[in-house]
Amino acid sequence: MLSLFTLPTAILKMSERKISIEDIARKAGVSHSTVSRALRDSPLISSQVREDIKKLAQEMNYVPNAIAKSLQTQRTYTVGVVVTSIADPFFGELVEGIEQIARLAGLNVLLSASHGDFEQEIGAIENFHYRRVDGILVADSRISKQYTKQLTQFTVPTVLINIDTEDQGKTFHSVAIDDRLGGSLAVEHLIEMGHTSIAYLGVGDGSKADQQRLEGYRIAMNQAGLPQNPAWVAINQDPKIINDIDIGKKMLPQLVEAGVTGIFCYNDMVAIGALLACKELSISVPEDLSLVGFDNIALSSYITPPLTTVSQRMLEMGESAMTMLVDLLQGKAVENLLLSPFLVKRDSTRTYAV
């Protein structure tokens, strides 16, 4: 701790205009290119001169200028990241994963929030373009499709995270979660617990995630040879309800009336809404009803009862996306990634006793 900064040379007071390689060249009595070479450990230089100049640079508190370097090399070593909301813990984890890998690769992260707004997303990306980032990462599971068309026009390597369109794989690079698999995992779990009347509670926002989780539900039901009742699929139709908790609250009663004993909810917030509705209706979870969420948000493990859920591992998703981008920047070929979610069993589900 203490010794770290005993070398006062690293950060010290510096006058208005910073020291440049020419300044140190003048002082060393050499040309600025010699200084440039010395500082960058070029083989085209005598080790003697190199050491001398490095020492001098230290003494003069030289801090290289990334801007000038970028202008020359046409590389900024910066990537732009767009997320819908930074405050959302979900994206927070994602960005954390992105930043970790970026730093390991010597890249900086320029962060922007879109708040789910199309124009703001475009604005952020144009801005990244303007700043000549080396690559772009866009995370948004509810984005319009035309957007992706425009994105393909970019020459800047771009990786899309959980993008809301089907035709991935062809036009651009992406990493996404396998929502279909996730849905199946959730429902298979309920089936294993002996449930047969199982519902899906979706948000009806038209997102790919919503549709594919429902598909996963159907696949699992089919594979188990279980009957499917239209009344067991409750999709919110009211566009005025934007809060997931409220959706869960509002949609739960009709599913209970339809006689289901287990519900797979679109996500944890919906499940929590359903849970709250259960409390109001004096329905015990998991005694009377089993509930499965999706996302594994922090909250899900703390509520009562702790929620059985499908986990997305956002940190890993961020790492994967950034790793893919790094590969692209190095000219490597990459393959789109479909990450597998997994089930986290907690206390909101239990064996169905006839």
Add this chain to the structure above:
Amino acid sequence: MLSLFTLPTAILKMSERKISIEDIARKAGVSHSTVSRALRDSPLISSQVREDIKKLAQEMNYVPNAIAKSLQTQRTYTVGVVVTSIADPFFGELVEGIEQIARLAGLNVLLSASHGDFEQEIGAIENFHYRRVDGILVADSRISKQYTKQLTQFTVPTVLINIDTEDQGKTFHSVAIDDRLGGSLAVEHLIEMGHTSIAYLGVGDGSKADQQRLEGYRIAMNQAGLPQNPAWVAINQDPKIINDIDIGKKMLPQLVEAGVTGIFCYNDMVAIGALLACKELSISVPEDLSLVGFDNIALSSYITPPLTTVSQRMLEMGESAMTMLVDLLQGKAVENLLLSPFLVKRDSTRTYAV
């Protein structure tokens, strides 16, 4: 929106090397300085030429080069932000606030995580330096003091957020939460509810926050003319316990034995730990014991019972810090900010009946 291009032509296919003002100058049959002027709405140009050139630039899908511009103007319109962890919802909110104001001011955010590590923080800041950011924001409530000394050496305008040192106000700019006030608010609330035997449960990490919340506790007790018992102040001494929940769990029993009826906990996680310990000991909250937290993390409103807590409003703190930085960049004088937290009454506290 200060979007450079509102038309869809903005995003279009472009060849390897981007169009420069010289390219468009050549095509327009003028000099590149004329183009430069036209594009920047210089008064030194005829409106005719300006419109023509702007139109041409559009057609040629010209995207100005921020790097070149920065090299010339010595301004990057970029600020560096260091937080301990991006994934922490707490900092997520902070960064969201920062980003909002930054964008409004036409600034970009370069984000870095320090993971509470001194070296990584220094590294991030040096990197920002290297990239010639216009300003720096550092958030960390548990940072070493000498660090701040070093920070003052920077010529780059810097605002510290919730920094862990007393001598703010003099050497550098800062925005922080008034922990002392927060502590008083929590304890005053308990006093109003009729409690007289009130405890403080601290983490003992030597942080300013811990000390000042305790101080707030003492002030409130004094002002109410209440006696103070040393046994009512439980500060964790075991450095091996790093998890706040565990601290709460472990320290609770001794406070109960000391006969307190209300406890003000260092933060929500500690309070939740205490709550869990209560459950194990069959102590009902709030019937037998009232609990107050600090931070108002999302979790606090969802647990049972929902936690009465002191709220920090991190979004506002981020906005304030960034606003302060913007003022600094504009050469304005700024005053350090001490934000007032406020009490959020929920169900973990209740009137003490004798």
Add this chain to the structure above:
DNA sequence: CTGTTAGCGCATTCAA
């Protein structure tokens, strides 16, 4: 091995 020269893309002074 080292110095000279020439840009990278733009803003800006000085002339015209």
Add this chain to the structure above:
DNA sequence: TTGAATGCGCTAACAG
């Protein structure tokens, strides 16, 4: 009002 010339700080040919 416009053009020519210069420089921001650096890398990278090309010569010596």
